[in-house]
Amino acid sequence: MTASAHRRAFSWLIGLLLFHLLLLSVQVRTPEGQLLLRSVGLTLLTPFASGVHFISSSFTDFLDRYVFLQDAQSENQRLVRENDQLRLELHRLQELVAMLPRSPDYQALQHGRSFRTVLADVVGRTSPFLSPHLILNQGTRAGVSYDSAVITPRGIVGRVISVGPFGAEVELVTNARAAAGARLEESRWEGVVLGRGDGWLDLEYISVSQPVAVGETVITSGSDRIYPKGLPIGTVEAVDAAPHIYQKIRVRPAVNLSLLEEVLVVVGQAPGPPRSESPDPAEPAAGAQQEARRH
Amino acid sequence: MSQHMPPGEVLVLLAGCTLLQILFALYLPFALLIDLPLIVTLYIGWYTGPINGALWGSVFGLMRDVTGVLPYWGINGISKTLLGFLTAYLSRWVFLESLLGRILLIAVVSLLDGLLVAWLLNLFGPGWPDRTWQILLQQAAGTGLVGGAFFRAYDHYKFPEKDFTQIR
Numbered sequence: 375m376t377a378s379a380h381r382r383a384f385s386w387l388i389g390l391l392l393f394h395l396l397l398l399s400v401q402v403r404t405p406e407g408q409l410l411l412r413s414v415g416l417t418l419l420t421p422f423a424s425g426v427h428f429i430s431s432s433f434t435d436f437l438d439r440y441v442f443l444q445d446a447q448s449e450n451q452r453l454v455r456e457n458d459q460l461r462l463e464l465h466r467l468q469e470l471v472a473m474l475p476r477s478p479d480y481q482a483l484q485h486g487r488s489f490r491t492v493l494a495d496v497v498g499r500t501s502p503f504l505s506p507h508l509i510l511n512q513g514t515r516a517g518v519s520y521d522s523a524v525i526t527p528r529g530i531v532g533r534v535i536s537v538g539p540f541g542a543e544v545e546l547v548t549n550a551r552a553a554a555g556a557r558l559e560e561s562r563w564e565g566v567v568l569g570r571g572d573g574w575l576d577l578e579y580i581s582v583s584q585p586v587a588v589g590e591t592v593i594t595s596g597s598d599r600i601y602p603k604g605l606p607i608g609t610v611e612a613v614d615a616a617p618h619i620y621q622k623i624r625v626r627p628a629v630n631l632s633l634l635e636e637v638l639v640v641v642g643q644a645p646g647p648p649r650s651e652s653p654d655p656a657e658p659a660a661g662a663q664q665e666a667r668r669h
Numbered sequence: 670m671s672q673h674m675p676p677g678e679v680l681v682l683l684a685g686c687t688l689l690q691i692l693f694a695l696y697l698p699f700a701l702l703i704d705l706p707l708i709v710t711l712y713i714g715w716y717t718g719p720i721n722g723a724l725w726g727s728v729f730g731l732m733r734d735v736t737g738v739l740p741y742w743g744i745n746g747i748s749k750t751l752l753g754f755l756t757a758y759l760s761r762w763v764f765l766e767s768l769l770g771r772i773l774l775i776a777v778v779s780l781l782d783g784l785l786v787a788w789l790l791n792l793f794g795p796g797w798p799d800r801t802w803q804i805l806l807q808q809a810a811g812t813g814l815v816g817g818a819f820f821r822a823y824d825h826y827k828f829p830e831k832d833f834t835q836i837r
Binding site: 382383386387390391393394395397398401415418419422423426427430496497498499500507509543571572632 | 688691692694695696698701718719720723724727730735736737738739741742743744746747750751754757793800
């Protein structure tokens with residue numbers, strides 16, 4: 375290799391490195407909002423990922439429905455949907471029952487909990503090298519916005535941290551820097567759950583004087599103004615009371631976040647005036663505050 | 670572009686890698702630990718020279734950034750540009766035909782790539798990834814094994830006249 379060939383090769387190397395540094399320099403994240411470049415990226419990536427997802431899922435659906443288990447597949451899907459609806463209804467009713475002794479005016483509280491959701495498919499995931507994020511195939515055109523809560527009938531999943539017209543990126547609640555306002559369902563003590571980065575959660579700021587039972591359900595408190603109040607976060611797995619001011623409480627997430635195929639994104643409060651009649655148990659569970667503020 | 674790797678062939682490899690990355694992300698997230706773009710970058714750098722190594726490393730790195738949904742684009746771009754370039758120079762000084770040697774070389778380069786990516790992630794804000802060393806070592810092992818197999822299989826495809834029975 376001649377000296378001029380070496381110079382040419384190094385010129386290419388320096389040029390390419392400068393290009394990448396330039397690319398990185400325009401991506402500095404501001405605390406107020408997301409990056410335009412990421413929004414464009416999501417817009418470009420999501421249709422491609424959705425296309426691959428559609429083709430591959432259509433193919434596997436075809437095999438499942440018509441080759442392997444024609445009836446069992448549809449029957450199973452129906453039962454899963456029904457089970458999800460019943461779980462959601464159960465959590466709503468449990469929360470209503472818990473509210474009864476605390477406030478005679480629970481109608482107003484119930485009204486404040488109405489929220490609308492859109493169904494979104496998970497069309498991508500980040501490399502395991504990073505904190506896990508999900509890519510959804512619904513974006514601003516479906517009403518999804520920055521900090522929208524992402525949930526399933528079994529519990530919360532995370533929040534939207536970047537959004538484009540046709541897609542959104544979700545930070546999972548178990549990630550190392552994620553948090554949510556939380557409450558113990560039985561004792562009603564309020565704290566904050568923090569992601570540990572290893573798939574588990576820590577419930578913080580529960581005093582050692584407050585008894586906490588292993589197996590108790592942890593639900594959202596709504597204090598973060600992201601997640602609707604009363605949704606399951608997880609169950610208490612272990613409690614270490616001494617010698618701290620606050621207990622060290624480990625929480626197992628209610629949702630298996632590695633197996634998600636579809637989720638619900640909270641896109642706003644449900645329409646309709648406040649109700650003044652007696653409470654109707656058939657009303658949907660509710661309560662999202664969509665202001666972009668993280669705990 | 671060298672006669673060994675015409676641009677059309679590299680573009681097919683790029684499309685294949687992209688498709689596999691998306692499928693892995695959907696159905697086999699743990700398989701994302703195998704850094705396919707790095708393996709192809711190293712192969713290109715090894716056989717076609719420093720300019721192609723850097724250029725295609727840049728392209729494959731950006732693809733890894735986009736499909737892996739990294740917080741910033743350009744992080745894998747930088748690391749794979751550098752490693753594609755360095756591998757091309759390495760190929761002039763190191764004669765490495767044995768399968769085990771290649772697996773070890775790719776694993777070491779993958780470890781370097783992972784360290785560089787983790788350092789850049791820390792430098793630009795998101796901080797050190799969770800369980801950095803554990804993931805780096807898993808990634809190096811997986812990428813080394815699959816890379817060794819890829820080099821061998823692709824050598825058979827590219828150079829059918831070569832006597833590969835001599836290579837251990």
